[in-house]
Amino acid sequence: MQVDRLHLQQQLLNRLKSDDKGALQEIFQDNYQKVCGAIFRLTKDTGITEDLAQEVFFRFWQKRHQIEITASLDAYLRRMAVNEGLAYLRSRKYFTEEIEPHSAQMSDSNTAEDRFLHSELEQNIRSAIDGLPPKCRMVFQLSRYEELSYQEIADQMEISIKTVENQMGKALKILRQELKSYLQILILCLPFWW
Structure with missing residues (x-):
């Protein structure tokens, strides 16, 4: 079955x-939704996702x-x-400047302090992820954002599963x-947030 699929x-x-x-056209029809899904997990914006997905297929045709x-x-x-998706985010300095997508999901009833703590956490997380070594960052994002298994990450990045495990541990x-x-601050404040 796998041999037939590879042959096709x-x-x-x-x-x-x-x-x-x-x-x-066949490749586009079979893979467009998957490509959009992968990009949307990073951008959280439908319009940008569609634009970037078309760019993926344009580049694919060029190459x-x-x-x-x-x-x-x-x-x-x-x-x-x-x-x-990552190139787009880097070009927009998404990891260090933009905090809107998740912040917009917060309830209007949240206090200014809650919103500040939330945005600060988002900014710190993005900054920390952006600061990871490139291979580490890619493994982490494929695992956490794309929800790929270690085997899928190894196949996609053409590295061993052991390397994926090591990079994930390092990340x-x-x-x-x-x-x-x-x-630590978050844990201390936790009882007041429940």
Whole structure:
């Protein structure tokens, strides 16, 4: 079954490399929702997600003659989507400046102090994630935002599961350290928030 799937995928990629726009249309129809899902988890904005998803397929078409996919086309496109989303966020300095998406979900009944603490926590988390080493950050985001298994992350990044485990452990250790002082304050205040 897996062999048939890989064979069909290779045929589709061969058609794509022969400039067959019908192949791109098939790939687009099969993967558009998955690509949008991967991007939306990062941007939380439907319009931006759709724009970036189209950019993913545009870039995919541009690179069609150089593309070498040995594993899964789905994973390849998902990686492109995540990279596109992360590039957008970096260009907007999302991790250090923007705090609106989650803050907007807060109830109007929250006090100014609650809103301040919430936005400060969001900012600190984004800052800590952005400060992770690149490979560490990618593993963390694929695990937490994309909800991929360690095996899927290993396949997508073309690294071993052990490396994924090590990078995830390193990311969590760094984040715990970076957020330690804030989390202690949060724990002390917790009884008043319930």
